[in-house]
Amino acid sequence: MTYAQGETHYNWSANPSYQAIHKWLRKNKQRTGICQICGARPIWLMSGRIGTEFANISGEYRRDVDDYIELCRPCHRKYDQ
Secondary structure (H helix, E strand, C coil): CCCCCHHCCCCCCCCCCHHHHHHHHHHCCCCCCCCCCCCCCCCCCCCCCCCCEEEEEECCCCHHHHHHHEEEEEHHHHHCC
């Protein structure tokens, strides 16, 4: 049995929420664990996740994995300001 994915899924939205975009991004973009600005390798978090975050480049929050960069938390805060 195959399941609908992406745009064919019954719950797909052309205007997804901020949370939906980040959930989609976690499924579709691989983390390296290396900050793309300073090169830091943050420690693993207690939850078992890598200590980096994805930051949006264009400010449009699209479903495009190339529109996000992986940053450590300090660089992400500076990048957003």
